[in-house]
Amino acid sequence: MVKKYFILVLLLCSTGFLMLAGYQKNNLAQAAISKVYDNWPQVQFKNCRILLATNPKLASRGFAVASDEDFENTVIIFSGVSEGTMFINRNQGFGAVKKDLKIVFLDSKMHILKQDIMKKIDGYSIAPQGTCFAIEGLPAE
Numbered sequence: 001m002v003k004k005y006f007i008l009v010l011l012l013c014s015t016g017f018l019m020l021a022g023y024q025k026n027n028l029a030q031a032a033i034s035k036v037y038d039n040w041p042q043v044q045f046k047n048c049r050i051l052l053a054t055n056p057k058l059a060s061r062g063f064a065v066a067s068d069e070d071f072e073n074t075v076i077i078f079s080g081v082s083e084g085t086m087f088i089n090r091n092q093g094f095g096a097v098k099k100d101l102k103i104v105f106l107d108s109k110m111h112i113l114k115q116d117i118m119k120k121i122d123g124y125s126i127a128p129q130g131t132c133f134a135i136e137g138l139p140a141e
Helices: 002-039 056-065
Strands: 042-044 049-053 074-079 086-088 101-106 112-118 124-126 133-137
Touching: 049 056, 056 074, 112 124
Parallel strands: 049 074
Antiparallel strands: 042 049, 074 133, 086 124, 101 112, 101 133
């Protein structure tokens, strides 16, 4: 009888340990994701964070690594964008973008050339002729 209780307690303890380990792993992963933007060039305002995708590595990641909190009050500015550049929400090795995004393409004089809503997971948009910059963020509701 004691042996049965010992096995039951051992089973419950090991299950609890595995659940705790999984919880800690998820929390560590979430912390790593939300910290991914800490090393980006950025400008902070009271209720807005502007991330600057200053190189191809940052540009290709975009919002693909964003947590739910990272989407809030954050926009990404992409420089050096040219005609035909494709912006996609599909998984390019970093994970798919989890929310719909608004993208605005601008020329060298900051005139708006095109605006799109890219659907989460598989949305895309292609930069029109004259594009020099793009801005991404959550669409206005």
